[in-house]
Amino acid sequence: xxxxxxxxxxxxxxxxxxxxxxxxxxxxxxxxxxxxxxxxxxxxxxxxxxxxxxxxxxxxxxxxxxxxxxxxxxxxxxxxxxxxxxxxxxxxxxxxxxxxxxx
Amino acid sequence: xxxxxxxxxxxxxxxxxxxxxxxxxxxxxxxxxxxxxxxxxxxxxxxxxxxxxxxxxxxxxxxxxxxxxxxxxxxxxxxxxxxxxxxxxxxxxxxxxxxxxxxxxxxxxxxxxxxxxxxxxxxxxxxxxxxxxxxxxxxxxxxxxxxxxxxxxxxxxxxxxxxxxxxxxxxxxxxxxxxxxxxxxxxxxxxxxxxxxxxxxxxxxxxxxxxxxxxxxxxxxxxxxxxxxxxxxxxxxxxxxxxxxxxxxxxxxxxxxxxxxxxxxxxxxxxxxxxxxxxxxxxxxxxxxxxxxxxxxxxxxxxxxxxxxxxxxxxxxxxxxxxxxxxxxxxxxxxxxxxxxxxxxxxxxxxxxxxxxxxxxxxxxxxxxxxxxxxxxxxxxxxxxxxxxxxxxxxxxxxxxxxxxxxxxxxxxxxxxxxxxxxxxxxxxxxxxx
Numbered sequence: 001x002x003x004x005x006x007x008x009x010x011x012x013x014x015x016x017x018x019x020x021x022x023x024x025x026x027x028x029x030x031x032x033x034x035x036x037x038x039x040x041x042x043x044x045x046x047x048x049x050x051x052x053x054x055x056x057x058x059x060x061x062x063x064x065x066x067x068x069x070x071x072x073x074x075x076x077x078x079x080x081x082x083x084x085x086x087x088x089x090x091x092x093x094x095x096x097x098x099x100x101x102x103x
Numbered sequence: 104x105x106x107x108x109x110x111x112x113x114x115x116x117x118x119x120x121x122x123x124x125x126x127x128x129x130x131x132x133x134x135x136x137x138x139x140x141x142x143x144x145x146x147x148x149x150x151x152x153x154x155x156x157x158x159x160x161x162x163x164x165x166x167x168x169x170x171x172x173x174x175x176x177x178x179x180x181x182x183x184x185x186x187x188x189x190x191x192x193x194x195x196x197x198x199x200x201x202x203x204x205x206x207x208x209x210x211x212x213x214x215x216x217x218x219x220x221x222x223x224x225x226x227x228x229x230x231x232x233x234x235x236x237x238x239x240x241x242x243x244x245x246x247x248x249x250x251x252x253x254x255x256x257x258x259x260x261x262x263x264x265x266x267x268x269x270x271x272x273x274x275x276x277x278x279x280x281x282x283x284x285x286x287x288x289x290x291x292x293x294x295x296x297x298x299x300x301x302x303x304x305x306x307x308x309x310x311x312x313x314x315x316x317x318x319x320x321x322x323x324x325x326x327x328x329x330x331x332x333x334x335x336x337x338x339x340x341x342x343x344x345x346x347x348x349x350x351x352x353x354x355x356x357x358x359x360x361x362x363x364x365x366x367x368x369x370x371x372x373x374x375x376x377x378x379x380x381x382x383x384x385x386x387x388x389x390x391x392x393x394x395x396x397x398x399x400x401x402x403x404x405x406x407x408x409x410x411x412x413x414x415x416x417x418x419x420x421x422x423x424x425x426x427x428x429x430x431x432x433x434x435x436x437x438x439x440x441x442x443x444x445x446x447x448x449x450x451x452x453x454x455x456x457x458x459x460x461x462x463x464x465x466x467x468x469x470x471x472x473x474x475x476x477x478x479x480x481x482x483x484x485x486x487x488x489x490x491x492x493x494x495x496x497x498x499x500x501x502x503x504x505x506x507x508x509x510x511x512x513x514x515x516x517x518x519x520x521x522x523x524x525x526x527x528x529x530x531x532x533x534x535x536x537x
Contacts, residue, residue: 002199005222007213007259007341009250010193042144042478043151047114050155051162058159059166076482077430079290079526091107098162101123102116103144103295 033064035071035094037086039078044100048072051098078103105132112165114158116141121349122293125248137161194224208263213341215333215361219263230258230268234275242275243282245343246289247350252278252342257334260341264334269312270327272536273390274334277302280392280532281335287527291394292345295352296426298524299359300339301395301435302332303509305378306388308534309366316366318513320437321398332362359397365511371440372510373447380453380508381531388534393435393507394527396425398519403442409449412442413456417463420499420520423470428497429479430525433505436460437519439512457503465496 034055036048052068073090075082082090090097105111111134115123118141127134138161139154146154197204204221208214220226231238231254238255245252254275261274281288281300291298304314315321315328323329339345347353353360369376378389403415416436427434436456438446446456468476468491479497480489489495499522500506507529512518523529 001196002204002221003223004195004197004204005224005227005255005259006193006195007208007222007256007263007337008211009248009256009342009344040482042474043146044143046148046151047143047155047158050152051114051158054155054159055162055166058163062166077526079294079430079524080287087104091104091109094109097104097109097111098114099111100114100143101126102114102119103142 030062031064032059032062032095033066033071033093034096034098035073035090036068037082037090037097037099038072038074038076039100039102040074040076041078041100041103045072045074048098048100105134111135112137112162114139116143118142119352122352125344125349135165137165197221212346213337214263215336215340217361220265222259222262226262227255227258230262230266230271231255232268232271234258234271242278245339246282247292247339247343247345250342250344252338256342257338260337261330261334264337265326265330266334267312267326267330270331270334272534273302273304273308273312273331274338276390276532276534277331277335277392278338280390280530283530285528286392286394286530287524288339291524291527292339292343293350293352294524295354296396296524297353297355297357297359298394298396298527299357299363300335301359301393301521302335302364303377303391303393304331304364304366304388305369305376305391306383306534307386308388308536310369314364314366316368316511318515320365320368320512321363321519328364328366329362332364335364336360336362357397359395363395363397367509368440368511368513371444373443374453374508374510377507377509378531383531383533388536389531390534391529391531393433393521393529394524395435395521396523398437398521401442401518401520402516403518404516406445409446409451412445413451413459416442416518416520417460420460420464421466421496423466423475425499425522426525427499427522428466429482431501431505432523432525432527433507433529434500434523435507435509435521435529437509437511437521439515439518440510441514441516442518443510453508454503456508457506460506461498461500461503464499466499467496468494 038044073086113123113134114137117138120138137158139157197207205218208219209216228235234254239253241251241253243252261271312327313325315324345351367377376385379385383389401416401419403412406412406415473491476491
């Protein structure tokens, strides 16, 4: 027999990034502002546009009607986080953000 | 955003759901996932509509006023492959038979499939050397899962990879360098692009420890290079949980992911060593990390002048299908000594070579489809008025400063260039030997 040390993170604690606050429950959808954040990959704007049309058709009274362009953010780069100022803008505007992780 | 109360929904394809789950678990958040058929890019409009329909069916459950917005139930049955976090013993008793031991490590997902050296306490202590008293000190945190890379865990992985203890300070410096924000390690490790973290060792330590710098420099030509590059990959894999198929989403990957480490051939370099270009003394020892594709060869046996050779070099570099065309970043040109000598003889210095490459290595629009061209220019902050109709050329770098030149290798009329991941900049760090 031989005794070895494990090479992985066993026995370690992940860095504490702070607790996530509990989510508010959406009991009554009303004047909900929906924004979209694209990772910059092809067809992402297109699929978000279709989803947005679906949402509008399904929940015409619950969502705020503003042009898609106003609510569409594009970080242009799947491999980097969105810039802080863009996140601030989204935070100030949106109740719900739809984003993506894929090719 | 999640923390500030914006309720977030992530659209992922079934091929990327493992990555999304792993990152959410690592970041201790539970965004709602909409999973659609892969891919989204490169498909026709009717297929995009189908994906949107698929997403909307799931989104309705989220938007249903009677439902809790974010529920905790899993919406996929993918296996969670992130590392466990509970505090358990880090020591294992195993069969000492090398085949059984290797098989055990491989099945745990701790190796690359090649044999490893068992990381016994004695070997790990020897690897730590003067770092032993600080073995639990943290070098940095893996961006993939926020787990700490301690000196101990780095040493365990270095032993497994076959490193000698004298290589360990270089591994520590390479880890520190790759954790710098500009390197974008999370992107480098998770991307579908086939990049590896290349380690370039410069200065006196490279020769003293025998890093590859002569013939077959990018091949299996020295223990120091082979094992150090492998050790860095092991750290990412074992501490960061970076496994193919989950956090490592490379479409095809590259053999360079097994190991990628080399040095300059400073004795035959007609110019200053690379690290001096970046502000260090020639007596300093440094390590540079770079998110590189495997080297692409530049064969030029025919040119008799530096000017003619530059035509061949630029011709080889100017090709479509590289990330640098739209994601920018650095590129490295690794000149073979004979090519470097010819260039220097004819009055080409590094600044002149960089300027020539920057001005002339432009990939014309006709080398790619219209849609690919539009995709590329969409990433440029300023689109410079690039036009497909005019057959405009896209630059491989945003400025000459992002083109790096090294001299390495042995006899022969070959050089190489190393395209990069793009959204990553090379980082150089002084090696601190304690």
